[in-house]
Amino acid sequence: MRRPHDRYAGRQPERYAGGPYGGFLSPARGRLPVSPDSPNPSSGRLAPLPLVEAAGCATPRGKDVMSDSSWTRVPSAPPTAPAPTGAPGSAAAPAPPPAAPAVTPSVAPGLLRSLEPLLRGWLPRQRWFAGKGLPINGFRLAGATELMPPGGSHGPLGLLHVLVDVEQPGRPADCYQLLLGAHPLLPSALVRTALGPAVGGPYDGLTLYDAPHDPRLAALLLERLRMPGRTGRLRFTTEPHAVFPPALAPRVSTAEQSNTSVVYGDAYILKLFRRVSPGTNPDLELSLALARAGSRRVAEPVAWFESLEPGPGPAAEEPTTLGVLQRFLPGSSDGWALALASVAEDGDFRAEAAALGRATAEVHASLAAALPVRALGGEALERMAAGMARRLDETAAEVAAVRPYAAALRSAFDDLAKLGAGTLPGHAVTAQRIHGDLHLGQALRGPAGEWVLIDFEGEPARPLAERRKAAPPVQDVAGMLRSFDYAAHHSGNGPWAARHRDAYCTGYAAVSGTDPREQPVLIRAFETDKAVYEARYEARHRPAWLPIPLSALARLATSV
Template sequence: MSDTSWLRSSPALTPVSDGLLGSLDPLLREWLPRQRWFAGKGRPVTGFGLVSATELLPGDGRIGTPGMLHLLLDVHQPDQRPECYQLVLGTRALLPPPLAPALIGHAVGGPLDGLTVYDALYDPRLAAVLLERLRSPGQAGGLRFAKEASCDIPGGLTPRLSTAEQSNTSVIYGDTFILKLFRRVAPGPNPDLELSLALGRAGSRRVAAPAAWFEAVGAYEEPATLGVLQRYLPGSTDAWALALRSVDEAGDFAPDAWGLGQATAEVHLALAAAMPRAVLRRPQIAVLAAAMAERLDAAALAVPALRPFRTQLRTAFHDLAELGDRGTVLAAQRIHGDLHLGQALRTPAQGWVLIDFEGEPARPLAERRRPAPPVQDVAGMLRSFDYAARHRDPASLTAAAWADRCRAAFCDGYAAASGSDPREEPVVIRAFETDKAVYEVLYEARHRPGWLPIPMSAVQRLASPSG
């Protein structure tokens, strides 16, 4: 993506956009910061910019007919580049009691004057409209809907909002499909669609294949992915919940960890066959190591507990750079990008399935779409075993032994499926584990201080001479 690719072309607006922001501004300033998916918590919202507005369902509040409005809004905050968010708003004269949790506020002035504004995804009637749009590909204003030709999407599926906390919002339709809407929007294909589509078309059983999707057109120089409709996997349980149960019951999670390693390797092999690959040589490895070192320095400035370990932790990134200096090259390909136990489901029909291929949402989209060493995913899962083991007692020796068994089993399963044991790249895996632990320290210090001892225990281990 070039330095100017974020610039927008003329936005696709509808007549309802006239005066719209004036009436919504005070409502959204109060409502947005309370949302789980809003990334700008702790900083005031100073204004909004209307990127696009599309009326998906005209409503007449005077006779009780709900309306539905799709918005892309730039949210302005101090000392931050504006971020674009996707909102799907419902409008009614009066909000029925079951929809009370969806309330945003009451509009004064503008095209919605006198109407109650709410989050449309809570409303089964309006959520069903999105499914109907996806069933019938085409364009509506600044939105374009598409579907896989081989996929049949039945009508009349009952929608319900997913209660899972996440950086996006999901609606489940019957027990057949789940629609994920990306709240933070950037130009270009979202990796969650791009990679899961490639895996589905390759016949991988380790993915919930997409059935349909929609995107914004005309708002940017290239389309921006807004939502993906995928197969729902009823009866599935995420690996994080299973791992916590194993720790609490002193169980043996190693067989599951082996299967997760196998599934991860199968996904990597399928992505390597379906997507472009690259080779990282000395200049690219140097840039990779330098970025890790910069993140460490920034985290140490923000978290005093990290400072005593900074010098030793930097050796992991120095050793990575030295690999390039000695002429070592690293194979790179498309990867999951944010792999941990919460991104894997054990299903009755498909075994282990990986989900949420969008990568780390806080990183720029262009960075998330670059080929990277597969060991990055391995390191993320190894750190996740440590988190599960230590969630009760970060200093527990029993927990450490549980994590060690799972880490070894995961690598064994990965090696069995791929023919390549990630432990044979100790310098690379230590660098990625260290980078991940530093990220975790910063995250926990800001959001969950009570959990800070978990990544700090990893920091102490990674900073020791034995690593």
């Protein structure tokens, strides 16, 4: 689940262009040395794998790049009883589509049966697994594609792409993307990524592990992204202008929450979405729209891959975005880290805040030019206000500290409903595509002082269809204003927050022509809704941080 300001707990993570809660850049200012526990730490570079392309599939050949002395055998999981007839895993995985029969061999029966005991122990330990604390009722194999079958001239190493539905009580099944390496032995640096040895099925006797952590398999995935085409149900797309420098050393970012990201040298960042839904992910959709419109405020996508649902024709295929490769931003600075440094010194960050406001307005203008904009009528605003009021009631029922403010806060949503009904004067309200999860951690300042916004995925905990809906741009503004409050409260510097909130709004107004401070009904409603969400989250996960949103709620309860 997405955590509000989760990365803001006093540590300075790496930054990269893309990924939940912003990108991460190493202290080396964009240069990414191989970590000491890498399988090949001495060189920091991975020799490119020779490739043979057959029917659109890039398959490495040649000997393993690691010596056998560095490999470790992982203990086997306890044996499990075979699944009963008709249970998940008792039938073959989906066969490859007729259009590509030679690309993806049909994965043998028993794949899911061999994966199930491994997934039950491994999935709940992953940070991106959304169903923590709930039992797993079962699994369903939604898709399996061998990007590199084990065996043959390339040795015993294999790479398997899996989409698996996880069923848990009280919630719809979630579909997760897994990239699994397969090898009889693992190097010591990869043991921590192991699911365990497969017992039975097509990978019997091989240890399965999280493939993005293996530089060889991460390099293979980059090579596959370079070549547009189909591999079974997977479709790889590359922008025509993309240039791929040779020998880009891959490494997995350790700061991800909802996804997995692999940084390739100082050129690219690949975000692998873990919990996926049918449809185009807004991180691809919006970043691509901005880049193609010529916006300088985005790390443009250069390649991506999707899963296509089988159907009678192309029109029936609903793509599921699985991964996006974007330009890496070397030498960038984290907006959150810059703000914290300014707060600590009681410094003047107003010029940067104003520039960030201008960048936000430019992104909104570019999105409005590239994608549809619509006026929000009275009924739409009333429904929006009702949803906000419902979230307030649910939070007040759960968080006792919110209850003293609930009645006064409800007036913010009542005013929004009146605005929709036309009984309260105000500006016309429009809805368009927006960032959807904007805060200081989603902004990078480049070496020349330019701001770039990243991670247009929206809130991963929300359904994809909801994240793709149009919304008033002031929703993004409210998110950024709340982020300035979070930064200031780390040092108890309320005046700093007020100064920089104003500077941000001034910068936004200079480009958009609309000052958020002149839309008090909208900005109060959206900021209140955001602070209510924060209060519920902090009460559940970080009670020590609850005073931050409570302070905002106290202020918003008295502002009319």
